[in-house]
Amino acid sequence: MKKYLYVVKTQIIKSMTYEFNVYGNIVMQTIIMITSACFWKALYKGQGMVGDVDADSMLTYVVLSSLLSVLLITNVERRIETSVVKGTVATDMMKPVNIFGIYFAEDIGNILALVFQNMLPILIIGSLMVKVPLMADLRDLPLFILSAAESFLINWLMAALFGMIAFSAVNIDALIQVKKHLLRLLSGSIIPIWFFPPGVSKVLGLLPFVYIYQLPLSIYIGRGDRAQQLSQMRIQFLWLVILTGLFLYAQNRATRKVMVQGG
Amino acid sequence: MGKAYRELIHYLDVTVQVIKMAFMTIIEYPSNIAGWLISNPLQFIMGFAIIKFVVASFGQINGWNYGQLAFLYGLSVISHALSMIFFVQGWFMGYYVIEGEFDRYLTRPLGVLYQFFFTNINIFGVTDLIPGILVFIYGCVKCGVRIDPLFIIQVIIILTGATLIRGGIYILLGSTSFHTRSAVDFGQYTQEIMDKTTMYPLSMYPESMQFILTYLIPVGWISFYPVSALLGIDSACNRMLVPFITLAVGILVMLIAGVYFSMGLKKYESAGN
Numbered sequence: 001m002k003k004y005l006y007v008v009k010t011q012i013i014k015s016m017t018y019e020f021n022v023y024g025n026i027v028m029q030t031i032i033m034i035t036s037a038c039f040w041k042a043l044y045k046g047q048g049m050v051g052d053v054d055a056d057s058m059l060t061y062v063v064l065s066s067l068l069s070v071l072l073i074t075n076v077e078r079r080i081e082t083s084v085v086k087g088t089v090a091t092d093m094m095k096p097v098n099i100f101g102i103y104f105a106e107d108i109g110n111i112l113a114l115v116f117q118n119m120l121p122i123l124i125i126g127s128l129m130v131k132v133p134l135m136a137d138l139r140d141l142p143l144f145i146l147s148a149a150e151s152f153l154i155n156w157l158m159a160a161l162f163g164m165i166a167f168s169a170v171n172i173d174a175l176i177q178v179k180k181h182l183l184r185l186l187s188g189s190i191i192p193i194w195f196f197p198p199g200v201s202k203v204l205g206l207l208p209f210v211y212i213y214q215l216p217l218s219i220y221i222g223r224g225d226r227a228q229q230l231s232q233m234r235i236q237f238l239w240l241v242i243l244t245g246l247f248l249y250a251q252n253r254a255t256r257k258v259m260v261q262g263g
Numbered sequence: 264m265g266k267a268y269r270e271l272i273h274y275l276d277v278t279v280q281v282i283k284m285a286f287m288t289i290i291e292y293p294s295n296i297a298g299w300l301i302s303n304p305l306q307f308i309m310g311f312a313i314i315k316f317v318v319a320s321f322g323q324i325n326g327w328n329y330g331q332l333a334f335l336y337g338l339s340v341i342s343h344a345l346s347m348i349f350f351v352q353g354w355f356m357g358y359y360v361i362e363g364e365f366d367r368y369l370t371r372p373l374g375v376l377y378q379f380f381f382t383n384i385n386i387f388g389v390t391d392l393i394p395g396i397l398v399f400i401y402g403c404v405k406c407g408v409r410i411d412p413l414f415i416i417q418v419i420i421i422l423t424g425a426t427l428i429r430g431g432i433y434i435l436l437g438s439t440s441f442h443t444r445s446a447v448d449f450g451q452y453t454q455e456i457m458d459k460t461t462m463y464p465l466s467m468y469p470e471s472m473q474f475i476l477t478y479l480i481p482v483g484w485i486s487f488y489p490v491s492a493l494l495g496i497d498s499a500c501n502r503m504l505v506p507f508i509t510l511a512v513g514i515l516v517m518l519i520a521g522v523y524f525s526m527g528l529k530k531y532e533s534a535g536n
Contacts, residue, residue: 020443028452035459035468042467043321050320171291174298174387180451181306191313195320 003097004105011109015117022117029118030125033066036190037130051194056131057221063126063133064217065189068148070119071111072155072212076103077163077176084166093258100160100251107156136222140229147233148216150240155183155212157243167254188214194223208243211236277373278381285384303390307340310462311398325467330405331494332463337399338418339461339486342425343454344395346433348388349426352380353433354450357440365531376434376524406494417493420506425485427513429457432480434520441527461486466497481516484509 016022037059044055053061080103083089092099126133135141162179166172184190187209193201204210215232218224224232289296314336318329327335359365359379368378403410436449465473465487477483489509492500 018443018445020439020445024439024449025452028449028456032452032455032459035456035472038468038472039459039463042325043317047321169292169294171295172298174295174302178298178302178305181302181309185306185309185313191317196313196316197319200316 004101007102007105008109008112011106012113015110015113025118026121026125029066029069029122030129033062033122033126034129036062036065051192053192053194053221053223057136057223059131060133060136060221061192061217063123063130064220065213066122066126067119067133068151068213068216069189070114070122071148071152073111073114074107074156074159075110076100076107076156077159077166077172077179079103079106080160080163081166081170081172081176084170089258093255103160104156133220135220140219140222143229143233144216144219147211147219147236150233150236151212151216154208154236154240154243157240157247158183158208160247161243161250164250164254167257183209183212186210187212188217192218205232205235208239211239274373274377281381282384282386285386289386299387299390303387304394307391307394307398310458311336311394314462325464327464327496330402331490331496332402333398334402334406334408334494335464335486335490336462337395337397337402338421338425338490340395341392341399342422342429342485343457343461344388344391345422345426346429347391348385349380350430350433351385351388351450352383353430353437354453356434356437357445360440360444360531365528375528376521408494414493417502417506421489421493421509424506424509424511424513425489427517428481428485428509431513431516431520432482434517434524438520438524438527441530457482457485464491481512484512 040055040058040062044050044058048054080089083092089099092102123133135144158179162172162175165175169175186193186204186207189212192214193204193210196204211232215229215236219229311333314324314332315329318324318332323329324332356379365375365379368375371378402408408414433453436453460468460476460482465476465483468476473483477488488500489505491497492502492505495502
């Protein structure tokens, strides 16, 4: 455990090296958040409730989606790809640690740094320029935290699984893009899927993507009743179990493959 | 005159060779081709579907109906695809700066900016182009646009200008790496902002933002003003004039980007010591 904590610490220090990146990211994310807010304001002009949600909740949704997106940054797929391309994966695996544990620790370290470098500034800017993102019902807080934690894990496992394709395909740039687009458009991070036609949103409800962004966010803005939220959280948990199983299986396969190549 | 002509021919010759090489390199990883063939069209098909769903839920977007939005979206995606083919390297300029990759370009007797973009030409951008053209044609049909030679010429002028605007912005953002010495990849963010501002009518945003997007960061000229003019949505936009303004803005942005890049290159220190 200590070894991994050390990696977390190193990664935090690494993330603080480049100041310009920090400011650049904040500026870019602020612009995106404000354009999204204006987008929804313009759409809701003269309309009350659309898709069971009013304009005010939608603005909270936008600010919170920006905050959540910081927690959902992963680097594991790129890390696996570069270590396979450069061949360092063989020596990495000889070290007395679990290589995926290291990747996980690096991502955690990165996110911890980003909480201060990105999340807090965005929260402050968002509160000042868009809206203070107050929770609809504070009693939902435990549920929100639980679902956000699960969405973090689901997101990381998916990234790791995509990354492991690099063991056989080597170059996975395009696949990373596929995953990125699916996540961006089908997770409700930009446009919640309750605006989609019923048939489409029903199908998307079976896929893991909506449980990454939309579920925690809709709990936060208090959309739907408790029973509905709980039944969605059950599906979320099911996906977490499925992806963990897949991950463990793929990890075994990948490790064996590298060992064979190494002789 | 003769010398300049010979140089131009030389550059064209190199370009042809480089495109041939680009074709060779993309078939190196077969799974990658499949990936791009799925990923890029998927992105735009889903993006377009989302516009349809939003229009279905909200009626229309700031007075623009579905057909007009399709026209706007198509034009925006086509110029995006062209900028991806020629200028996507701007997104990764930071990595070239940090890893000293410009050394190689500086030792060759061709323009650095030319080499940087054209030796890395991105054939996969074509996969963006096809969905763009399809949506654009769909938009033309929905809006009942009469496709005559004049219209085609106007669209070509607009696309040239729009591609230059996008490319110029990528170069400007990429060139900041010379000064900050860090590899920032703003590609993802840039694209998201561009998507929001070129695929939806600019008029839906507050006036202060419209001002910025028209004069300071001229993305409004990529698709919003040209489409308003071509479809006659805004009578203030002259149909004959706006395509040329887009072209002029594109050339201007590109010139500024070129100057900024050259300034940065002077500060460039190679990877050696």
